[in-house]
Amino acid sequence: MAGAKDSRPSASLESSPWMQLSPGLGSQFRRPPSGEVALQLIKLLDECAIHIAADSMQSANICLEHISHFASADAFNKTKISSVYEEIHVQRLFFKLCPFLKVAYVITNQAIIEAMEGEKAWFDLLQKLSSQPEGPPHLKITAIHENKDVLEQMDLQLTEKANSLNIPFQFNPIVGKLENLDLESLHVKTGEALAISSVLQLHSLLATDEGMMRNSTVASKNRPKFSSGLLPMLMVITDQEANHNGFTLMERVVNSFKFYAALFDCLDSTVSGALIDRQKIEKMLFGEEIKNIIACEGVERKERHEKLEKWILRLELAGFGRVHFSFLGMIKAKELLQSYDHHYNVKEENGCLAICWRDNPLFSLSAWR
Structure with missing residues (x-):
């Protein structure tokens, strides 16, 4: 009219x-x-x-x-950010081509070795365990994944490697999702030294409570799962350093564009745009994450990335205390980054670490006890 x-x-x-x-x-x-x-x-x-x-x-x-x-x-x-909303994850290619997760594992492994020193069990690279002066400890790895075939392959490869290094080894596969984890399925025995490593997974738990506010803590019913229920000697968390859990679509569009623009930029420094591997990462990893952030709501929206400051609040209120990463872990991380583009770097703040591209924090690491 x-x-x-x-x-x-x-x-x-x-x-x-x-x-x-x-x-x-x-x-x-x-x-x-x-x-x-x-x-x-x-x-x-x-x-x-x-x-x-x-x-x-x-x-x-x-x-x-x-x-x-x-x-x-x-x-x-x-x-290209706008044309990659399709297909499945290719985490292995991302691990291979970009240093973010490699650095996270180097720092995580070093922190766990130091926390478990003198204990009978610890969670670290099998190669390092085999060279310990006092001999290799008994190692039990519990892996959680929705795909049974993936767990079977992990079991096969890790068991073969452990046997070749004469390391006492046990693999405990759990088919399912992290948010549905039953503590009984972990089979943690009295006296076992427990370390937890969560890599790009913890944010998915935020989808299980639709009534929570953005600045709230993890629902109280879930706190025993991460505190009195397990009592880990160390828990190391690696997650995206981004704010993609906003209530409004507009907020998520703007924030995700900035974050993934930086990821595309650092990927561009590693491989040329014509390589098949790069295209797979763009479509199958970044694209699926963007699609979930923008197009999904409710429990279907799993990619609820939040910045470290909010995780610190949640974990401290759940009874955890921060553990500072060692200087040795930082040295190893920086040595690894030297083989990549000089625009990668690691920053330390209040005992936590951020892996950056052009001084822009993209992934955070924090250790807790």
């Missing part, structure tokens, strides 16, 4: 410069200079999120049409 005022958010496609770019609207699409693409794509993503929030699907679809042009295979590096 003429003169009627639309009460929805004011992102008008009719007045948007992107309307002039659509091949479907009668003009030839021309890509702007690469230096402008990322900024223009951010505006398009913001505009699209506004229309989705206002339930204006027709306008949102037009935005997505323009986004698809910017995110074509030969586009500017960061624009």
